[in-house]
Amino acid sequence: MGERVGFIGLGVMGSNMAAWLARSGHHITVFNRTRARTHEFVEKHGGHAASTPADAARDAGYVFTCVGNDDHLRAVTIGPEGLFEGLSPGAIYVDHTTCSAELARELSRHALRAGFGFLDAPVTGGQIGAEQGSLSIMIGGAPDDFERVRPLLAAYAKHVRLLGPSGSGQLAKMVNQICIAGLLQALAEGMHFAEMAGLDPTDVVDVISRGAAQSWQMDQRHKTMIEGKFDFGFAVDWMRKDLGLALDEARRNGATLPVTSLVDQFYADVQALGGQRWDTSSLIARLRDRGL
Amino acid sequence: MGERVGFIGLGVMGSNMAAWLARSGHHITVFNRTRARTHEFVEKHGGHAASTPADAARDAGYVFTCVGNDDHLRAVTIGPEGLFEGLSPGAIYVDHTTCSAELARELSRHALRAGFGFLDAPVTGGQIGAEQGSLSIMIGGAPDDFERVRPLLAAYAKHVRLLGPSGSGQLAKMVNQICIAGLLQALAEGMHFAEMAGLDPTDVVDVISRGAAQSWQMDQRHKTMIEGKFDFGFAVDWMRKDLGLALDEARRNGATLPVTSLVDQFYADVQALGGQRWDTSSLIARLRDRGL
Numbered sequence: 001m002g003e004r005v006g007f008i009g010l011g012v013m014g015s016n017m018a019a020w021l022a023r024s025g026h027h028i029t030v031f032n033r034t035r036a037r038t039h040e041f042v043e044k045h046g047g048h049a050a051s052t053p054a055d056a057a058r059d060a061g062y063v064f065t066c067v068g069n070d071d072h073l074r075a076v077t078i079g080p081e082g083l084f085e086g087l088s089p090g091a092i093y094v095d096h097t098t099c100s101a102e103l104a105r106e107l108s109r110h111a112l113r114a115g116f117g118f119l120d121a122p123v124t125g126g127q128i129g130a131e132q133g134s135l136s137i138m139i140g141g142a143p144d145d146f147e148r149v150r151p152l153l154a155a156y157a158k159h160v161r162l163l164g165p166s167g168s169g170q171l172a173k174m175v176n177q178i179c180i181a182g183l184l185q186a187l188a189e190g191m192h193f194a195e196m197a198g199l200d201p202t203d204v205v206d207v208i209s210r211g212a213a214q215s216w217q218m219d220q221r222h223k224t225m226i227e228g229k230f231d232f233g234f235a236v237d238w239m240r241k242d243l244g245l246a247l248d249e250a251r252r253n254g255a256t257l258p259v260t261s262l263v264d265q266f267y268a269d270v271q272a273l274g275g276q277r278w279d280t281s282s283l284i285a286r287l288r289d290r291g292l
Numbered sequence: 293m294g295e296r297v298g299f300i301g302l303g304v305m306g307s308n309m310a311a312w313l314a315r316s317g318h319h320i321t322v323f324n325r326t327r328a329r330t331h332e333f334v335e336k337h338g339g340h341a342a343s344t345p346a347d348a349a350r351d352a353g354y355v356f357t358c359v360g361n362d363d364h365l366r367a368v369t370i371g372p373e374g375l376f377e378g379l380s381p382g383a384i385y386v387d388h389t390t391c392s393a394e395l396a397r398e399l400s401r402h403a404l405r406a407g408f409g410f411l412d413a414p415v416t417g418g419q420i421g422a423e424q425g426s427l428s429i430m431i432g433g434a435p436d437d438f439e440r441v442r443p444l445l446a447a448y449a450k451h452v453r454l455l456g457p458s459g460s461g462q463l464a465k466m467v468n469q470i471c472i473a474g475l476l477q478a479l480a481e482g483m484h485f486a487e488m489a490g491l492d493p494t495d496v497v498d499v500i501s502r503g504a505a506q507s508w509q510m511d512q513r514h515k516t517m518i519e520g521k522f523d524f525g526f527a528v529d530w531m532r533k534d535l536g537l538a539l540d541e542a543r544r545n546g547a548t549l550p551v552t553s554l555v556d557q558f559y560a561d562v563q564a565l566g567g568q569r570w571d572t573s574s575l576i577a578r579l580r581d582r583g584l
Contacts, residue, residue, distance in 0.1 A: 101489075124503040138499050161499045163491060171489040172496045175482045179505040182478025185551045190471035193538065196547035197393075197463040199455060204464045207430050207453045211416040212526075213471040215507035234504075246485065255488035256579055258558075259477045259551055266550075287548055 002026060003152065006056035006063040008076050008083060009097070010037045013123065014066035016130035017096065019045045020156040021064075031056040033072075053077070054086035062152055063087055066096040069241055073097050077107060089115035092149050096137075098122045100245050101167035101174075104140060108166035117145035120166060122173035123157070126234055134158045138176075140168030174246035180217070180280070181243060182259040185266060187217055188284035191225050195288075201226050221281040228288075233279030240267050294318060295444065298348035298355040300368050300375060301389070302329045305415065306358035308422035309388065311337045312448035313356075323348040325364075345369070346378035354444055355379055358388040361533055365389050369399060381407035384437050386445075388429075390414040392537050393459035393466075396432060400458035409437035412458055414465035415449070418526055426450045430468075432460030466538035472509070472572070473535060474551040477558060479509055480576035483517050487580075493518050513573040520580075525571030532559050 003026050007018040010032040018041065022028045028047035032038045038049045050056035053076040057063045063083055067073050073095065078084050087093060093116060095107065104120035111118035119141035129135040137153060137160040139146055146162045153160050163172050190213075194201040205222045208214075224230070243264040250257050269286040270278065278285070295318050299310040302324040310333065314320045320339035324330045330341045342348035345368040349355045355375055359365050365387065370376050379385060385408060387399065396412035403410035411433035421427040429445060429452040431438055438454045445452050455464050482505075486493040497514045500506075516522070535556040542549050561578040562570065570577070 124500065124505075126504070129503075136499050136502050138496070159499060159502055161495065163495050163499070168491060171486070171491055172499060174489075175486045175491070175493075175496050176500040176503070176505045178485055179478050179482035179500065179507075179510065182481060182551065183475045183505070183507060186471050186474025186478070189474065189547070189549045189552050190467045193470055193542060193545075193547040193549065194463070194467045196545040197466075197541065198545075199460060199463055199467070201467075203453065203455050204430070204467050207428050207451060207455070207464065208416065208468040208471065210428050210451055211421075211468070212418070212508050212512075213416075213468045213475070215471075215475060215509075216504050217507075218471065220504075249489065250485060253485075253488040253490075255481075255485040257481045257485065259474065259554065260481050262551065262554065 003062055004060045005029070005152070006031070006050070006060040006083070008053050008056050008063070008065045009067040010041050011066065011068070012127050013096065013130045015041055017064070017066060017156045020133050021152065022047055024155040026152070029056045029060065052081035053083040054081045057083035057086035059088070061091055062149060063091065063093045064096060068097070070099045070103050073099050073103060078110060084110060084114060087114065087116050092117035092119070092145050094119045094121050094149055096121050096123055098173050098242055098245070099170060101170040101249055104167045104170045108141070117142065117148070118166065119145055119149060120169040122169050124173070124176055130156065137161070138163055138169040138172035140164055140166045140170065170245070171249065174242070174249055177239065177242040178246055178257060178260050181239070181263040183215055184217055184280055185259070185263045185283050187215065187222070188225065188281070188287055191222060192284055192287040217281065224279070225281045225284050228285065230275060230278035230282040230285070233281070235277045236267050236270050236280060236282060237276045239280045240264060240271070243267070295354055296352045297321070297444070298323070298342070298352040298375070300345050300348050300355070300357045301359040302333050303358065303360070304419050305388065305422045307333055309356070309358060309448045312425050313444065314339055316447040318444070321348045321352065344373035345375040346373045349375035349378035351380070353383055354441060355383065355385045356388060360389070362391045362395050365391050365395060370402060376402060376406060379406065379408050384409035384411070384441050386411045386413050386441055388413050388415055390465050390534055390537070391462060393462040393541055396459045396462045400433070409434065409440070410458065411437055411441060412461040414461050416465070416468055422448065429453070430455055430461040430464035432456055432458045432462065462537070463541065466534070466541055469531065469534040470538055470549060470552050473531070473555040475507055476509055476572055477551070477555045477575050479507070479514070480517065480573070480579055483514065484576055484579040509573065516571070517573045517576050520577065522567065522570035522574040522577070525573070527569045528559050528562050528572060528574060529568045531572045532556060532563070535559070
């Protein structure tokens with residue numbers, strides 16, 4: 001243990017993952033676009049503050065990124081003073097951003113030319129999973145690189161799985177979001193119907209959650225959905241970004257996603273209601289809002 | 293124990309429920325439209341064969357029905373020689389059919405005039421639940437009637453819940469089917485996307501089923517969905533009947549069910565592919581069938 005690691009992107013997810021790496025005894029150098037967060041992290045968890053992504057990558061055996069989208073990821077990797085300028089041959093670079101499979105494959109080609117390993121490794125489990133170190137990670141890349149980085153990922157993940165060549169992690173994350181989007185709309189329609197029918201939705205869930213209608217979302221979100229509490233969880237803006245990636249990819253691979261594309265449009269309605277930062281379970285808000 | 297009970301409708305669900313009542317020591321009289329099934333039941337489980345629904349209800353303290361749809365239910369209740377002609381004041385009539393809330397309310401009014409109790413009590417848990425006596429029952433009606441019939445329902449149900457006045461059981465069952473329809477389409481789109489993206493869908497499910505995408509359907513149906521095995525389970529024809537009831541009711545109560553109505557149409561495609569008797573997870577077949 002005690003590897004030299006670089007971590008770029010100290011948002012809600014990244015800062016928690018980086019903190020777990022620091023706690024596990026690794027020598028960490030961090031970078032964040034907003035400088036204040038970098039210093040905050042170092043004060044709290046130790047390690048070094050880098051002034052550029054390239055600096056965070058220099059001399060590191062392992063570099064991690066967790067940023068917002070494809071554009072941010074391009075900037076901190078192949079952009080000026082990006083980590084590709086600092087990373088040494090033989091090192092491994094792991095990206096935890098949810099981005100396009102296309103960009104993952106592009107970064108993989110860059111890495112191959114430069115002589116270091118690359119894994120696309122989007123996560124699920126949300127903020128709580130990052131805080132508790134219990135994330136799940138879907139990984140694309142080479143088996144050797146996967147085995148090398150596995151002990152480090154154990155610091156913040158309970159379940160990691162290599163799913164195929166570069167891009168496979170991103171594609172699997174898209175499957176996850178596709179399954180969630182339509183499921184949440186179905187649950188919202190069910191709760192909305194219960195309300196309009198004069199039933200107590202909580203009583204109904206108490207029965208139907210024991211059978212074939214059960215889901216994690218039903219168990220965890222029916223209460224807040226009924227109460228109209230959405231100021232927590234995974235934000236609609238992020239979900240739309242992820243669904244955009246899935247719909248773009250489906251345009252390429254030929255998959256037809258009728259309900260996914262419809263629910264993406266419904267999330268646009270939620271944004272129009274002011275719900276950009278609301279939890280994804282807020283789909284019920286547009287069913288309730290009779291002004292639509 | 294040892295009540296006099298009548299049971300009308302010996303299909304896959306009804307015959308198993310009636311068998312549990314017989315095993316629990318009740319004196320059962322059964323009726324089925326196809327006479328052969330009536331005699332088959334009596335040979336196997338004892339009890340008496342009635343020649344009309346009215347006969348099955350005569351002298352019974354409790355009568356149960358479990359038939360196919362609103363028309364069948366009207367025929368065996370308020371039709372000629374229906375159970376309403378035989379049932380005595382003070383008895384309780386429990387309907388396990390999945391039917392319209394409107395018909396449930398109509399039967400409740402008839403029962404009130406005739407002086408016997410009525411509960412609408414659709415079930416979930418499928419054939420396996422009926423065979424194992426582990427069904428869930430959603431009930432509408434009066435609390436007194438519910439308490440009286442509860443010990444009998446325990447013969448084949450693990451979870452029973454009174455959800456409100458007459459019709460509430462049917463409305464809750466509609467919520468159940470609404471939640472399932474969109475969820476299954478989302479799962480089908482996810483598995484279809486995984487295939488088109490070149491992933492192993494089983495590997496992907498192994499990761500994503502540990503998080504926010506988890507559902508009973510994902511756990512129980514992803515394998516058969518991927519394999520294209522649909523000759524089991526809850527048939528598409530029955531699901532369309534149930535979704536029709538929900539969409540009709542939504543037209544009355546003002547709920548908007550965009551994804552539910554779309555998935556109902558998708559099930560029509562599955563019927564056109566020859567899938568009338570296929571399990572509801574067969575939604576993936578129309579995504580795969582490039583001829584559509």
